[in-house]
Amino acid sequence: MRSFIDKTGESWPVEITLGTLLRVKYATGHDMLNVAAPVKDEQPLAVRLVREADTLATVLTAVVQPFLRGKSISDEAFADRLGGKAIDDGMIALLEEWADFFRQGNRMDQATAIETTLKAIQQVQASQNEKAARIDTTKLAESISGKTSGSAVASSDSTPAPSPSVSSTP
16 A cells, blocks of 8 residues: 655555545546546546646545545645645555556556556656756746847747738728
8 A cells, every 4th residue: 555645744545445446436426447438528537637636636535535534634624735746646656556456456458557657657757857957047037037148049939920900991
């Protein structure tokens, strides 16, 4: 069983059982028993958990609901504890436990779909961190303040094309 630490420093266990998945389904409407079956016009839940903080928060809340009740913490108070690293750690713990649930039940197709999403997340995060590390803060500061060092060339991609005007004369 995995866990994550909220922004107050409290640890929350993430245990996925059939009961957990049913609780999530009845509390949120998200069917975690069918990994690759998205709701019409939506992405699969594993992807939505990564992209939509509100979806992640409602699912995590349902997963830890028994522990919330035991500590007399409301859903809203718990959501307030999910920020920054805490929500990312909660997401990783949730996805890893969810994949383990299917792996233990010999549902490798479902486990692989979740693990693929998790690997993609990790690759995107690593790529974004590398890009952030290469930002030239001096040039960025000059750009923000409107000062240029003279070496910047305006990109035609960032310069909007003139919009057609309507003449008031016939």
